[in-house]
Amino acid sequence: MSAREPRPAVPVSDHFSPDYSTARERFRTAAAARGAALRSEPLSARGVDGNDLSVDVAYLGPEAPDCVLALSSGLHGVEGFAGSAIQHQLLAEQVDGLDRPAGCGLLLVHALNPFGFDGIRRVNENNVDLNRNFVAHPGGHVASADYEELYDAVNPVRMDDEEADAALLVQLIEFGVEQGFDRLHAALAVGQYLHPEGVQFGGQKEEESNLLVRELAFSETRGAARVCWIDVHTGLGDFGEVEMISESGTVAPDFQRASAWWGEAVQSTVSGDSSAPPVPGPIDAGLAEVLSDRELTAICAEFGTYDTTRSFAALRADNWLHQHGELDSDQGRGIKAELREVFCPDDRGWESSVLEIGARVVQEACTGLAVQ
Numbered sequence: 001m002s003a004r005e006p007r008p009a010v011p012v013s014d015h016f017s018p019d020y021s022t023a024r025e026r027f028r029t030a031a032a033a034r035g036a037a038l039r040s041e042p043l044s045a046r047g048v049d050g051n052d053l054s055v056d057v058a059y060l061g062p063e064a065p066d067c068v069l070a071l072s073s074g075l076h077g078v079e080g081f082a083g084s085a086i087q088h089q090l091l092a093e094q095v096d097g098l099d100r101p102a103g104c105g106l107l108l109v110h111a112l113n114p115f116g117f118d119g120i121r122r123v124n125e126n127n128v129d130l131n132r133n134f135v136a137h138p139g140g141h142v143a144s145a146d147y148e149e150l151y152d153a154v155n156p157v158r159m160d161d162e163e164a165d166a167a168l169l170v171q172l173i174e175f176g177v178e179q180g181f182d183r184l185h186a187a188l189a190v191g192q193y194l195h196p197e198g199v200q201f202g203g204q205k206e207e208e209s210n211l212l213v214r215e216l217a218f219s220e221t222r223g224a225a226r227v228c229w230i231d232v233h234t235g236l237g238d239f240g241e242v243e244m245i246s247e248s249g250t251v252a253p254d255f256q257r258a259s260a261w262w263g264e265a266v267q268s269t270v271s272g273d274s275s276a277p278p279v280p281g282p283i284d285a286g287l288a289e290v291l292s293d294r295e296l297t298a299i300c301a302e303f304g305t306y307d308t309t310r311s312f313a314a315l316r317a318d319n320w321l322h323q324h325g326e327l328d329s330d331q332g333r334g335i336k337a338e339l340r341e342v343f344c345p346d347d348r349g350w351e352s353s354v355l356e357i358g359a360r361v362v363q364e365a366c367t368g369l370a371v372q
């Protein structure tokens with residue numbers, strides 16, 4: 001190669017892994033190459049092939065940091081491909097050029113729901129949506145009359161009868177027409193705590209990953225007075241774009257900080273500006289409890305894929321598959337392929353966009369943390 005030829009860009013596939021096990025290995029290798037302090041927390045659940053599952057943690061920085069930027073991936077299992085790719089890019093390429101304040105630690109938490117990442121599910125081994133699990137159990141369980149009304153349509157027993165299924169979908173559409181589609185969206189997204197076999201189940205106790213998040217948030221932030229925690233998700237919003245979703249109202253100090261750091265990408269679920277409705281028990285609530293004596297800026301970086309109707313249909317089918325269907329069948333493989341597509345599109349342009357925006361979001365957080 002002559003000196004005049006540009007250096008070939010690292011292919012996005014070097015960051016986007018084909019599966020959980022490859023992603024974990026790449027994360028560990030890249031973290032070790034950087035001399036990061038590495039920790040691996042095995043989970044009791046096993047993967048689809050009986051393989052080990054773990055949450056892997058890398059820390060780079062001083063032992064007594066002033067501030068910590070934490071970046072976590074895979075709370076929603078299958079959404080972990082994007083978060084893992086951003087983490088790998090950070091370790092393998094970005095960290096040397098990252099402009100971060102002296103005294104700022106970097107904490108990377110890989111695959112908070114390794115079961116779902118490995119098995120292409122959004123939920124964990126107990127069918128729990130972990131981003132609804134950070135509530136008091138059972139005192140914080142929220143009843144949803146709308147979900148109860150729509151239960152049979154959301155959780156069909158059979159999906160091999162197209163006519164019967166179409167009638168159930170009409171029931172959902174009619175609810176939207178009569179009550180408003182925002183209310184339908186909320187009924188389907190907010191979650192429920194009564195039906196362990198149903199879609200959007202928030203759990204009935206603290207799940208293993210929930211307890212681990214709390215422990216990591218306390219011990220791995222090493223007493224830093226200021227913590228920024230970015231949890232990476234995919235699914236909601238415009239294709240390849242990011243929405244920085246805050247669970248705080250727009251006048252809250254953490255929302256104001258987030259807006260100063262990331263600009264108009266920041267939206268509040270409380271004000272109704274976000275594409276996500278306010279939900280009970282998000283990870284932000286758990287972090288806020290553990291880090292109540294710190295300055296915490298907790299945010300979800302949500303990378304858009306397809307429209308919510310398609311994503312919901314994929315989640316509904318996946319839940320049916322695990323409750324009533326057969327994984328090892330053409331229908332099962334089709335449902336899995338669609339679920340993966342709606343949370344990690346097989347599209348190099350989308351992957352490039354996630355990596356480019358992901359790197360920018362990380363840099364902007366460091367720049368923000370530098371301002372006291």
Ligand SMILES: [Zn+2]
Nearest residue numbers: 076079233234
């Ligand atoms: Zn998510």
